[in-house]
Amino acid sequence: MTKQKATLIGGTAILMWSLLALFTIGSAPVPPLLLNAICFGIGGMIGLAWTARQGFGVLRGVSWKVYAFGIIGLFGYHLLYFTAFRLSPTAETGLIAYLWPLFIVLFSGFLPGERLRAPHVIGALIAFSGAAMIVLGRGGEASGSSLGMGLAFLCSLTWASYSILSRRLGAVPTESVTVFCLATAALSVISHLALEETVWPVSPLGWAAVLALGIGPVGAAFFTWDIGMKRGDIQLLGVASYAAPLLSTLALVAAGIAKPTWTIALAALLIAGGAALAARASARKG
Incomplete structure (x- = not known):
């Protein structure tokens, strides 16, 4: 698989994540951890079907340390994310949680064979400013706890670390994500039973959203992201990830949930400009 093809495959995860907010709204009133359990269960089933084509023997050759890493990454990120927003449901919390693409770009410089160029960092900062306009423009409660914001910061570090370290596990087959998903679903069930009241979707539309x-966003996206992180252009994918909040907002506008504004247009220019700058640097690197 070429680097360009792997980058394109990884980019489909960003497209799928752009629908996360829309489908999450549609899944109400299902509580977060129960929703996590159902979605990762579905994602795990998709992974089993995919792995069956290759043979399940490929999973037996993966070290338990790799499985522990993947499970901690997926479950830990989502647990920190949900807890952060429960303690501090503010726009600022969302912005802190969305530092992970910038961290991916910065941390990539420590990877063997990778060279971090100034345009990558500048592009990431420009794209981050566009994403900041989107996230802060959504608003939220007037005040939030410092603990919630601290957990949001840990959340962003967790996902960036998971993504970057996936590069170091390039020899590990993507089929291993199947186990990550199924184990995350099991842990989410346990956490749900301990912390939440069980509430199921109230309509066929709600079940369709789940x-x-x-x-997509809590299923196949993790498989395509794994391919992108292991074999694609990691800096370009990091910067391009800032398109997710923009595309998410556009999806909400198309669904009639949000209204179009000039802020969205300006954010689009900043995110596109930052991504273009990073893409140019990647082209020169190649």
Whole structure:
């Protein structure tokens, strides 16, 4: 698989994550950890079907340390994310949680064979400013706890570390994500039973939203992201990830949930400009 193809495959995860907010709204009133359990369960089933084509023997050759890493990454990120927003449901919390693409770009410089160029960092900062306009523009409660914001910061570090360290596990087959998903689903069930009241979707549309989440943003996206992180252009994918909040907002506008504003247009220019700058630097690197 070429680096360009792997980058394109990884980019599909960003497209799928742009539908996360829309489908999550549609899945109400299902509580977060229960939703996590259902969606990762669906994602794990997709992974089993994919792995069956290659043979399950490929999973037996993976070290338990790799499985522990993947499970901690997926479950830990989502647990920190949900807890952060429960303690501090503010726009600022969302912005802190969305530092992970910038961290991916910065941390990539420590990877063997990778060279971090100034345009990558500048592009990431420009794209981050565009994402900041989107996230802060959504608003939230007037005040939030410092603990919640601290957990949001740990959340962003967790996902960036998971993504970057996936590069170091390039020889590990992507089929291993199947186990990550199924174990995350099991841990989410346990956490849900301990912390939440069980509430199921109230309509066929709600069930459809849950199914769509499990198939895409909280399912197949983790498999395509794994391919992108292991074999693609990691700096370009990091900067391009800032398109997710923009595309998410556009999806909400198309669904009639949000209204179009000039802020969205300006954010689009900043994110596109930052991504273009990073892409140019990657082209020169190649």
